[in-house]
Amino acid sequence: MNSESWKVKLALLLVSSLTIMSMITISASLPDMTKTFSDVPNGGxxxxxxxxxxxxxxxxxxxAAGLVIDKIGRLKLLGVALVLYAISGTSGYWLDNLYAILAGRALLGISVGITMTIVTTLVADYYHGKARQKFAGIQIAVMSLAGIIFISLGGILADINWRVPFLLYLFSILIIPFAYLYLKEPLKAEDTHQEVKTVKSPKIIWFVFANVMLMWIMFFIIPIQIPFYLKSIGVEKNSLIGLAIASSTFFSAIGAISFSKIKDKFAFKQIFGLGYLLMAIAYVCIAYGNSYAMVMVAMLLGGLGMGVMIPNANVWVMQLAPLEIRGREIGRLTTFWFMGQFLSPIILLPILDIVTQSQLYLIIAAVLLILSLIMLVFYFMTRKTESVNEL
Incomplete structure (x- = not known):
């Protein structure tokens, strides 16, 4: 198989596109959905x-997906996961019970956990060195652009009815033919059934995992809370709310496309520091802006920050993970990524019980600034070691 074929790349990118859309496609539906389930205890x-x-x-x-694909191969679970994605994703359109919708979202999460682990591991299998670095940036960029399309469509469709955006999850069915026509099981993956208990990644990989979780805790409050913030400052159209969230995804794509060139000049820790700094400035803009225009500026800065940090983390883990346990380590990366998204509202929303929305954004900005400084100090403390490891 020629991994440089545009057909192979297209198949990988189509499967990758399902990840971000799984979470934020229905973001603009949340305010109207809240009204529908206002009689449910703790419905909001x-x-x-x-x-x-x-x-x-x-x-x-x-x-679990990472462990399984290390043993049985990368592609055996992919078709099942894509079908499950469509069925569970559209459940919000068909179901009238909020708890049943949550169950459907749980199944959607399982399908994404499988597909994302598979596709990211395949990228690490198919590409190496500069080619991997470049494709990882393209992968995140396409994921972001897909997010723009589906968030924008979600916002438009939410003006019809909050349930309609759930039908966008049927997109996964269209991907199945591409996946099975153009993706092949890597030969090396088939040879990894040997004893792997003694194979370990460098300990710094846990540092990368922790940063992935932290950056998503800080960023994911945007699709969750920004719709309500925009409503509070007088923005009523769901399509405008969807556009604002989509713009952060667009600039994330710009950052991701630029990642390969940025990585040629800066170390992994420096890029994390830059990303945290951009996000800190973004939240200051939201806190003091109190207007749709300033929110859009914040989406630009926050999107750029996340756009460089996501492929930065992915490439770093791909570089650190030995082939024999690559699926497991990328599974862990996926786990920390989405654990951050899950924990974001649990950690941050209760703060709104004691502070205003603007104050919350200032608190987040302060934490991000501290993280940026820590990252840069850590880089200068370990500069010689990192330079050797990246050769």
């Missing part, structure tokens, strides 16, 4: 959980 909080709930099950399933 449960509706917000609809957005983040899949993250828990992605996190739980990804580790």
């Amino acid at each position: 909080k449960l509706v917000k959980m609809v957005l983040s709930f899949p993250g828990l099950f992605i996190a739980l399933s990804a580790i």
Whole structure:
């Protein structure tokens, strides 16, 4: 198989596109959905959980998926996961019970945990060195652009009815032919059934996992809370809310496309520091802006920050993970990624009981600034070691 074929790349990118859309496609539906389930005890909080709930099950399933694909191969679970994605994703359109919708979102999370672990592991299998670095940036960029399309469509469709955006999850069915026509089981993956108990990744891989979780805890409050923040400052159209969230995803794509060139000049820790700094400035803009225009500026900065940090983490883990346990380590990466998304509302939303929304964004900005400084100090303390390891 020629991994440089555009058909192979297209198949990988189509499967990758399912990840971000799984979480935020229905973001613009949340305010109207809250009204529908206002008579359900704690209905408002449960509706917000609809957005983040899949993250828990992605996190739980990804580790298991990584272990399984290391043993049986990468592609055996993919078709089942794509079908499950369509069925569970559309459940919000058909179901009238909020708890049943949450159950559907849990199944959606399991399907994404499988697909994301498979596709990211395949990228690590198919590409190496500069080619891997470049494709990882393209992968995140396409995921972000897919997010733009589906968030925008979700916002438009939510103006018809909050249930309609759930039908967008049928997109996974269209991907199945591409996946089975153009993706092949890597030969090396088939040879990894040997004893792997003694194979370990460098300990710094846990540092990467921790940062992945932290950056998502801080960022994922945007699709969860920004719709309500925009409503509070007078923005009523769901399509405008969807556009704002989509813009952060667009600039995330810009950052991701630029990642390969940025990585040629900066170390992994420096890029994390830059990403945290951009996100900190973004939250300051939201806190003091109090307007749709300033929210859009914040989406630009926050999107750029996440756009460079996501492929940065992915490539770092791909570089650190030995082939024999690559699926397991990428499964862990996926777990920390979506555990951050799941924990975001649990950690941050209760703060709104004691502070205003603007104050919450300032608190997040302060934490991000501290993380940026820690990352840069850590880089200068370990500069010589990192330079050797990246050769």
